[in-house]
Amino acid sequence: MTTQMKEKRDSAPTAPTPIVQLEGVEQHFGPVHALGPVDLTIGRGEFVSIVGPSGCGKSTLLEIIGALQDPARGSVEVDGAPLTGPRRRTAIVFQESATLPWRTVVDNVAFALEVRGIGRKERRERARELVELVGLGGFENHYPAQLSGGMRQRVAMARAMSTDPDLILADEPFGALDEQTRMLMAEELLRVVERIGCGVLFITHSIQESVLLSDRVLVMGRRPGTFIDEVPIDLPRPRMHAALSEPSATAAQERIWAQIRAEAEVAMVATRSTP
Numbered sequence: 532m533t534t535q536m537k538e539k540r541d542s543a544p545t546a547p548t549p550i551v552q553l554e555g556v557e558q559h560f561g562p563v564h565a566l567g568p569v570d571l572t573i574g575r576g577e578f579v580s581i582v583g584p585s586g587c588g589k590s591t592l593l594e595i596i597g598a599l600q601d602p603a604r605g606s607v608e609v610d611g612a613p614l615t616g617p618r619r620r621t622a623i624v625f626q627e628s629a630t631l632p633w634r635t636v637v638d639n640v641a642f643a644l645e646v647r648g649i650g651r652k653e654r655r656e657r658a659r660e661l662v663e664l665v666g667l668g669g670f671e672n673h674y675p676a677q678l679s680g681g682m683r684q685r686v687a688m689a690r691a692m693s694t695d696p697d698l699i700l701a702d703e704p705f706g707a708l709d710e711q712t713r714m715l716m717a718e719e720l721l722r723v724v725e726r727i728g729c730g731v732l733f734i735t736h737s738i739q740e741s742v743l744l745s746d747r748v749l750v751m752g753r754r755p756g757t758f759i760d761e762v763p764i765d766l767p768r769p770r771m772h773a774a775l776s777e778p779s780a781t782a783a784q785e786r787i788w789a790q791i792r793a794e795a796e797v798a799m800v801a802t803r804s805t806p
């Protein structure tokens with residue numbers, strides 16, 4: 532190597548540490564091998580979705596990254612450091628993320644800030660901004676019981692964003708919503724995530740949703756789940772629903788479906804032959 536080349540290489544900027552880095556992660560529940568081994572890297576600001584048959588270990592993986600359970604094997608690093616417990620800047624959203632029924636929308640969103648000891652004026656200001664951002668402007672003083680399921684899920688989303696996350700873990704967050712609300716929420720989520728620029732791990736049953744939202748879709752095979760395919764989604768951003776009819780989007784959807792279908796068929800046969 533010439534000196535010049537060497538210098539050039541040494542001064543090249545190093546790639547930023549990924550927000551998530553997993554190696555050889557496995558989970559076992561007694562005799563049940565639930566997950567892995569899986570390797571997974573999520574870049575800063577990258578949107579990665581996981582699709583796969585039910586029971587393959589998707590939620591288990593998400594909970595491991597969220598420090599809600601410890602893996603049986605493997606290493607988990609978040610933000611460049613081994614994960615030792617729940618992190619302040621990791622936000623988790625579930626399908627039925629609970630809202631607090633006795634608090635108004637804005638006070639639900641401000642709750643996480645309150646827990647962190649942020650003053651009333653500041654937290655209400657930040658909460659109002661987020662309420663606006665998720666499309667709930669005008670509903671600040673409503674109570675959860677006065678909202679639809681989709682609106683309550685928006686409250687949960689705004690609350691997840693309130694603590695300035697660098698990583699969002701979402702486990703089928705729109706799973707309980709009707710199709711139209713889902714589509715709107717997906718577009719909403721894209722706007723919010725683009726605005727705050729955090730990494731996202733998104734679990735969904737919907738192939739369409741995964742293609743619309745992601746930079747990369749990982750397909751997980753049946754239990755014990757490992758990644759059987761990785762599909763890059765090369766659609767320009769910002770994206771709206773119409774992007775799904777682009778040729779590269781339909782090709783991605785077909786490729787993902789072909790994999791899922793094969794897995795689901797094997798799983799179905801296995802279930803039938805079980806006494």
Ligand SMILES: Nc1ncnc2c1ncn2[C@@H]1O[C@H](COP(=O)(O)OP(=O)(O)O)[C@@H](O)[C@H]1O
Pocket residue numbers: 560563565584585586587588589590591592754
């Ligand atoms: N706490 C637990 N104890 C025993 N088995 C579990 C536990 N959590 C999950 N499992 C099993 O591990 C497998 C993966 O579960 P899960 O991660 O919830 O799948 P997915 O989210 O892909 O539907 C399933 O077979 C499930 O029954």
Ligand SMILES: [Mg+2]
Pocket residue numbers: 589590591702
């Ligand atoms: Mg699950």
